[in-house]
Amino acid sequence: MVTLAEVAQHAGVSASTVSYVLSGKRSISASTRQRVEQSIRELGYHPNAGARALAGKRSNIIALMIPLRTDMYVPVMMEIAIAVATTARTHGYDVLLLTGEEGPDAVRRVTGSGLADAMILMDVELEDERLPLLRETDQPCVLIGLPADTTGLTCVDLDWTATGALCVEHLAQLGHRDVAVIGEAPAVYERHTGFAERTLDGLRSGARERGLRLLHRPCEGGYDAMALTLARIFDERPGTTGFVVQNESAVEPLLALLRQQGRAVPEDVSVVAICPDQVAVQASVRLTSVAIPAQEMGRRAVEHLVAKLGGRGSDEVVLLAPGLTVRTSSGPAPAAS
Amino acid sequence: MVTLAEVAQHAGVSASTVSYVLSGKRSISASTRQRVEQSIRELGYHPNAGARALAGKRSNIIALMIPLRTDMYVPVMMEIAIAVATTARTHGYDVLLLTGEEGPDAVRRVTGSGLADAMILMDVELEDERLPLLRETDQPCVLIGLPADTTGLTCVDLDWTATGALCVEHLAQLGHRDVAVIGEAPAVYERHTGFAERTLDGLRSGARERGLRLLHRPCEGGYDAMALTLARIFDERPGTTGFVVQNESAVEPLLALLRQQGRAVPEDVSVVAICPDQVAVQASVRLTSVAIPAQEMGRRAVEHLVAKLGGRGSDEVVLLAPGLTVRTSSGPAPAAS
DNA sequence: AGGGGCTGTCGAAGCGCTTCGACAGTCAAC
DNA sequence: GTTGACTGTCGAAGCGCTTCGACAGCCCCT
Numbered sequence: 001m002v003t004l005a006e007v008a009q010h011a012g013v014s015a016s017t018v019s020y021v022l023s024g025k026r027s028i029s030a031s032t033r034q035r036v037e038q039s040i041r042e043l044g045y046h047p048n049a050g051a052r053a054l055a056g057k058r059s060n061i062i063a064l065m066i067p068l069r070t071d072m073y074v075p076v077m078m079e080i081a082i083a084v085a086t087t088a089r090t091h092g093y094d095v096l097l098l099t100g101e102e103g104p105d106a107v108r109r110v111t112g113s114g115l116a117d118a119m120i121l122m123d124v125e126l127e128d129e130r131l132p133l134l135r136e137t138d139q140p141c142v143l144i145g146l147p148a149d150t151t152g153l154t155c156v157d158l159d160w161t162a163t164g165a166l167c168v169e170h171l172a173q174l175g176h177r178d179v180a181v182i183g184e185a186p187a188v189y190e191r192h193t194g195f196a197e198r199t200l201d202g203l204r205s206g207a208r209e210r211g212l213r214l215l216h217r218p219c220e221g222g223y224d225a226m227a228l229t230l231a232r233i234f235d236e237r238p239g240t241t242g243f244v245v246q247n248e249s250a251v252e253p254l255l256a257l258l259r260q261q262g263r264a265v266p267e268d269v270s271v272v273a274i275c276p277d278q279v280a281v282q283a284s285v286r287l288t289s290v291a292i293p294a295q296e297m298g299r300r301a302v303e304h305l306v307a308k309l310g311g312r313g314s315d316e317v318v319l320l321a322p323g324l325t326v327r328t329s330s331g332p333a334p335a336a337s
Numbered sequence: 338m339v340t341l342a343e344v345a346q347h348a349g350v351s352a353s354t355v356s357y358v359l360s361g362k363r364s365i366s367a368s369t370r371q372r373v374e375q376s377i378r379e380l381g382y383h384p385n386a387g388a389r390a391l392a393g394k395r396s397n398i399i400a401l402m403i404p405l406r407t408d409m410y411v412p413v414m415m416e417i418a419i420a421v422a423t424t425a426r427t428h429g430y431d432v433l434l435l436t437g438e439e440g441p442d443a444v445r446r447v448t449g450s451g452l453a454d455a456m457i458l459m460d461v462e463l464e465d466e467r468l469p470l471l472r473e474t475d476q477p478c479v480l481i482g483l484p485a486d487t488t489g490l491t492c493v494d495l496d497w498t499a500t501g502a503l504c505v506e507h508l509a510q511l512g513h514r515d516v517a518v519i520g521e522a523p524a525v526y527e528r529h530t531g532f533a534e535r536t537l538d539g540l541r542s543g544a545r546e547r548g549l550r551l552l553h554r555p556c557e558g559g560y561d562a563m564a565l566t567l568a569r570i571f572d573e574r575p576g577t578t579g580f581v582v583q584n585e586s587a588v589e590p591l592l593a594l595l596r597q598q599g600r601a602v603p604e605d606v607s608v609v610a611i612c613p614d615q616v617a618v619q620a621s622v623r624l625t626s627v628a629i630p631a632q633e634m635g636r637r638a639v640e641h642l643v644a645k646l647g648g649r650g651s652d653e654v655v656l657l658a659p660g661l662t663v664r665t666s667s668g669p670a671p672a673a674s
Numbered sequence: 675a676g677g678g679g680c681t682g683t684c685g686a687a688g689c690g691c692t693t694c695g696a697c698a699g700t701c702a703a704c
Numbered sequence: 705g706t707t708g709a710c711t712g713t714c715g716a717a718g719c720g721c722t723t724c725g726a727c728a729g730c731c732c733c734t
Contacts, residue, residue, distance in 0.1 A: 001451070003720055014684045019722060026723095029682060046449030050396060051720035053387025054689050064434070068419065075411045082405060085436045094452065097401065097434040099422045112383030114338070115431065222619035249619065252589045256596075256621050282559035282586065284593050340690060351714045356692060363693095366712060388690035391719050 002045040011039040022047065053114065062093045062305060063116035065107075065130075067123035068100040069187075073248040076276060076294045077122065080144060083298025084120060091306045093117075104130050111137045118305045120144060124155075126192040140308035142301045146194045150317050154308070156301045159319035160195045163290050164202025166324050167244045167272045170288070172210040175333035176242035176270060179207065180233045181216040182226070182254060184247050189218055199246055199274065215240070221249025223256070230257050241333045243271045248279055255284050266331035273329070280327060288330035290322045339382040348376040359384065390451065399430045399642060400453035402444075402467075404437040404460035406524075410585040413613060413631045414459065417481060420635025421457060428643045430454075441467050448476045455642045457481060461492075463529040477645035479638045483531045487654050491645070493638045496656035497532045500627050501539025503661050504581045504609045507625070509547035511607060512670035513579035516544065517570045518553040519563070519591060521584050526555055536583055536611065552577070558586025560593070567594050578670045580608045585616055592621050603668035610666070617664060625667035627659045 008015040013032060020026040021036045028036075039045075053059040064084050066077055085095045096116050098106045100123065107130050110116045117140070121130060124145030134141050135152050143155045171179050181203055183189070184196045200216060207214040215237050219229040229250075233240055245251050251273055255265065263269045265285050273280055273289040280289035300318060307313030345352040350369060357363040358373045365373075376382075390396040401421050403414055422432045433453050435443045437460065444467050447453045454477070458467060461482030471478050472489050480492045508516050518540055520526070521533045537553060544551040552574050556566040566587075570577055582588050588610055592602065600606045602622050610617055610626040617626035637655060644650030 001449075001720095004722095005720075015721080016685075016723075017683060020683085023722080026683085027681065032682080044449070046446060048391070048720050049450040049452040050387050050390025051689090052722080054385070054391050054691085054719090055721040055723080057689075057722090059387060061433075066419075068423070074415050078411050078415045081434065082403075082436055085434050086405070086438055089436070089439065095434045096398075097418065097422050097432045099419055099426070101423055102426065109383060112338075112381070113386040115386040223621040252593075253621060256589075256593055259593075259597075284560040284590060338690095341692095342690075352691080353693075353715075354713060357713085360692080363713090364711065369712080385690050388719090389692080391689090391721085392691040392693080394692090394719075 001048075002043045004045075004047070007036065007039050007043055007045050010043060011036045057114070058117050058309075059115060060093050061096050061116045062088050062302065063096045063098055063106075063110045063119045065098040065100060065119065065121045069123070073275070075278075076248075076292055079276070079294035080122060080298040080301075083295040084302055087299045087302040091302065093302075093306070104133055107133045107137075111139045118142075118309055120301050120305065124194060126194050126197065140305055142304050142308075144297055144301050146198065146317065146319075148194075152315055154304055154313075154315050154317070156297055156304065156318045157195065157320070158292060158297065159322055160198035161202035161205075162319075163274060163322040164199040164204075164244075165206035166202075166290055166322050167274065168203050168206030168210060168212060168214070170272060170324055170326075170330065171242040171244070171270060172206075172212055174242075174270060174330060176212070177333065178213050178237050178240045179215070179242035179244060180237065180240045181214060182229065182243060182245040182247055182250050183216055183218040185220045186218040196246070203244060213237070219247055219250050221247055221253075223253040226250045226253035227257055230254065241269055242330075243269065245271060245273045245275075248273075248275045251275065251279065251283055251287070259284075265329050268334055270330035270333070272324075277325070280325070283329075285329045286327040288325065288327045290324050293320055296320060338385075339380045341382075341384070344373065344376050344380055344382050347380060348373045394451070395454045395646075396452060397430050398433050398453045399425050399639065400433045400435055400443075400447045400456045402435045402437060402456065402458045406437070406460070410612070412585075412615075413629055416613070416631035417459060417635040420632040421639055424636045424639040428639065430639075430643070441470055444470045444474070448474045455479075455646055457638050457642065461531060463531050463534065477642055479641050479645075481634055481638050483535065483654065483656075485531075489652055491641055491650075491652050491654070493634055493641065493655045494532070494657070495629060495634065496659055497535035498539035498542075499656075500611060500659040501536040501541075501581075502543035503539075503627055503659050504611065505540050505543030505547060505549060505551070507609060507661055507663075507667065508579040508581070508607060509543075509549055511579075511667060513549070513607060514670065515550045515574050515577045516552070516579035516581060517574065517577045518551060519566065519580060519582040519584055519587050520553055520555040522557045523555040533583070540581060550574070556584055556587050558584055558590075560590040563587045563590035564594055567591065578606055579667075580606065582608060582610045582612075585610075585612045588612065588616065588620055588624070596621075602666050605671055607667035607670070609661075614662070617662070620666075622666045623664040625662065625664045627661050630657055633657060 004015050004018050008018045018036050021028050021033050088095050119141045122144045124143045124147050126148040128147050146155050146157045188196045217229050219225055258265055258269055265271055273287045275289055277291045280287040304313055341352050341355050345355045355373050358365050358370050425432050456478045459481045461480045461484050463485040465484050483492050483494045525533045554566050556562055595602055595606055602608055610624045612626055614628045617624040641650055
């Protein structure tokens with residue numbers, strides 16, 4: 001293992017000079033810099049991470065806490081995680097992967113040990129048990145998701161309320177009067193995940209404004225659960241012509257069932273999905289959808305964190321504006337029969 | 338921030354004693370141990386990770402390199418990643434998330450800087466450009482996936498060849514003579530990902546043994562791509578009655594298309610999928626499938642690594658035996674018309 | 675010519691921990 | 705009662721880096 005001291009000796013300078021070349025915190029003459037850089041390359045030097053963390057009081061690591069549960073749509077989480085990792089690297093940070101398993105203890109461990117300089121938390125619940133700890137610690141921290149009380153916290157999230165409203169508005173403009181919402185699995189609501197409840201709020205207030213009738217049904221993913229849910233919906237509201245789907249793993253089953261029942265999309269029934277674009281274009285019908293900007297969320301979270309670590313940036317709630325893309329799964333409501 | 342020295346002072350012992358209490362590397366009297374542990378709790382002490390890494394020459398971090406690409410089935414990768422993270426924690430390790438973006442440089446950086454004690458590589462290609470580096474370094478390392486040459490490497494993977502053979506065997510036993518394989522996206526084959534090619538080998542040699550006719554078609558995910566592929570298959574081999582699907586995102590489209598064409602599953606056509614169990618049971622037909630044991634792979638990889646780090650364990654290739662679960666998507670071949 | 679301000683480099687201290695060797699004290703064996 | 709092995713604790717060195725203050729040399733201004 002090559003050390004700073006060896007590089008210094010090789011270049012004929014002192015260790016501190018090499019350090020300053022590396023950090024750029026003091027001016028170094030061009031000739032010295034070149035000599036040092038040359039030595040670094042020749043010796044294949046990599047600064048020791050532990051020593052750096054110890055002396056510099058920063059590890060250049062960002063901790064990312066992802067949920068263990070798999071009742072949320074996994075590809076979205078993965079996309080966020082990958083966006084976090086790649087964005088972090090462009091700022092010189094590495095990413096430590098924590099699962100929800102340890103819960104609040106993980107927060108304590110990481111902040112206490114100086115393992116990470118900052119944290120990103122995913123899958124935040126409205127009353128998340130980790131929040132008190134985060135408020136106490138002075139470690140920079142960004143939530144992906146929006147808890148009930150955001151005082152003293154920085155959050156990045158899609159504006160789910162607006163998303164809900166947007167879906168309803170689109171259907172209302174097309175003349176639909178009876179709209180059903182295929183929601184996330186019941187467990188998601190039970191643990192008060194912000195995004196699900198907020199979407200529902202947006203849907204409801206949008207429906208109220210527009211005078212729509214809204215029926216909300218949580219739904220596990222999969223074909224069987226969807227079949228049951230759909231039967232109940234048409235049973236209760238036979239005139240339903242619009243669907244908003246928030247559970248990605250219910251999308252394809254819904255389309256299949258509608259087809260099977262002889263209900264044409266979009267002629268008889270319109271479907272608006274809340275899902276990543278990839279899902280929307282790969283479905284059996286190209287779906288009108290509000291995109292979940294997973295990458296953007298990951299990227300923004302890291303950039304906020306880096307700003308905070310650099311002394312810039314403050315507590316702030318960033319809500320990304322939703323965008324609805326019209327594809328071929330939505331159209332004018334059929335004339336009332 | 339609480340330091341070892343503070344704990345020592347609080348407990349009325351020397352720093353080294355506290356260290357030995359923590360590591361258990363020397364015997365400590367019960368009374369002293371209790372006093373120290375008490376102080377640790379009272380002060381809320383967490384050992385500093387950087388100092389530990391520097392002095393102890395090990396960071397207690399395992400690096401996990403996941404691919405950037407999303408042309409593989411993402412949930413499987415996620416499941417592996419989560420299994421790695423949770424298993425690592427039970428052995429006292431944290432997990433550093435590296436994306437494929439940096440490529441071989443990431444290997445150099447991590448081994449050079451002592452950031453991680455060991456590595457796990459996912460998405461290994463047959464002739465992976467990272468392998469030479471891994472063979473050089475003395476850092477323990479486990480691949481999830483199987484390169485062409487495994488000398489000096491430890492690998493964990495599903496036995497894909499056996500998986501392919503198992504699928505064919507099942508269909509052969511049911512009397513199918515013409516079998517089509519819906520493979521991964523062409524890009525997966527082009528970059529010579531081991532699992533795709535090995536599965537194909539298994540399918541082919543199985544078919545040869547059993548006297549089946551096999552038609553292999555790579556296929557992008559999604560409905561449109563599947564529609565095209567399916568049309569070509571029936572065009573070329575109208576008598577096809579068996580399908581093996583390796584691309585998870587083609588499963589549901591395939592089922593929908595078959596239904597649409599009036600081909601009943603399993604009466605007219607049998608489908609065997611290679612996918613996680615969750616996908617198999619959530620599909621619109623409960624799929625006969627060979628499971629991808631993502632969790633097991635992640636767990637085994639970490640356990641091997643931990644064994645290596647502990648001086649036990651050697652280079653070894655672990656191939657997990659595939660298991661086929663018969664559900665309702667496969668049945669006897671229809672009598673020849 | 676002399677002082678003042680820069681610029682570029684160095685030496686040394688110290689970050690918090692592990693670990694080695696030293697050394698009291700205890701106990702069993704002779 | 706001495707020896708020797710063993711147990712439990714301590715002090716000090718050192719891991720590889722960052723950073724602070726010091727300072728030599730230089731140029732420019734008066």
